[in-house]
Amino acid sequence: MEIKIEQPDLELCDFTNPQHCAALCDLINEYITHPMGGGEPLSDSQKLRLLDGLESHPKxxxxxxxxxxxxxxVLNAFVNFSTFKCKPMINVHDVFVSDEYRGKGLGRKLIQGIIExxxxxSCGKITLEVRVDNSTAxxxxxxxxFEEGNDPMYFWTRPL
Structure with a gap:
């Protein structure tokens, strides 16, 4: 899967670049500890698993x-396959802009980049989840x- 970005203010993460790896971990930690994330920051071992997991994931x-x-x-997404569209699809998992850069249209640039x-x-669709209380997103x-599907869906989860 070869991906090219034409927009000069967007860049794919280069997992061999220490600055990219540090920025990714910092952004994810900021996202996790943000009120919309509501979690605890990643430990050092979790940061390594994050980097290794994303780098080694083929899609x-x-x-x-x-x-x-x-x-x-940062925007993290995964290419999957839509059986209804009979085409690849992208599921957006994370979209986050650091607090100090908000209000500059950077989230929009990430969304436009993943659409590109x-x-x-040749994907048939892009999916994402958004919290009910996140009206800005x-x-x-x-x-x-983006819009709710023809039949609104719940996003359910079962921790393992």
Missing amino acids: AITLFVLNDRAIAG IGKSL QNLYKSEG
């Missing part, structure tokens, strides 16, 4: 958005053409 996409060459946000990637991979996603 993972980790996309950074830059602000004046600084990594300001989806088109280049909902407004962004709606403005980029």
